Amino acid sequence: MKASKVILGIILTVNILGIGARQLEIQKAQAAAAFEELQNREEYLTLVFPKLIREVQVRLNLVNVPGNIKSDLKEYDPRYRRIIEAAGQEADENLAEYPREIGFSHMFWAEKKRILNQKYGINWKTPPEMNPEVIFD
Incomplete structure (x- = not known):
């Protein structure tokens, strides 16, 4: 009886650790995807957004710069x-x-x-x- 409880405990521990490892891999993948999305947002904010604001200003004639x-x-x-x-x-x-x-x-x-x-x-x-x-x- 005692040996079966020990074996059951070992099996449960291995299963829990296995699930934890899989969960950790999922979390790592999610973190990598979130990091990539942040990089894309940062790139958008530094490259596209200022140009978009400038384009709106020019099209609305808020900025009339010769040679623009x-x-x-x-x-x-x-x-x-x-x-x-x-x-x-x-x-x-x-x-x-x-x-x-x-x-x-x-x-x-x-x-x-x-x-x-x-x-x-x-x-x-x-x-x-x-x-x-x-x-x-």
């Missing part, structure tokens, strides 16, 4: 930033044989917009679309 060039806010969104950079590199590679002269920037932006739209389904606005009052070469 607006850009698509997707460029600052952590979800899109790397994709947009990769599309820019791909557009540059696709246009490698064209001379970098007046008007090239329009060709580059059109190619980048095409890549983003066709390959990734992203509707990116070019600098001329964001700044119709500005003449780009």
Whole structure:
């Protein structure tokens, strides 16, 4: 009788420790996910939010700064930033044989917009679309 109680105690202890270890792994995974979310929020607050506030100010004409060039806010969104950079590199590679002269920037932006739209389904606005009052070469 006494031996069976000892064995039962050992089995219960092993089961409890096993459950505790699994619970600890779950907590570690949850903590890692929470940390990553905090990093994304911090990145958003430091990169996107100030740009968003500035964009709202400019669009509402609260700030009238000569030479202020607006850009698509997707460029600052952590979800899109790397994709947009990769599309820019791909557009540059696709246009490698064209001379970098007046008007090239329009060709580059059109190619980048095409890549983003066709390959990734992203509707990116070019600098001329964001700044119709500005003449780009």
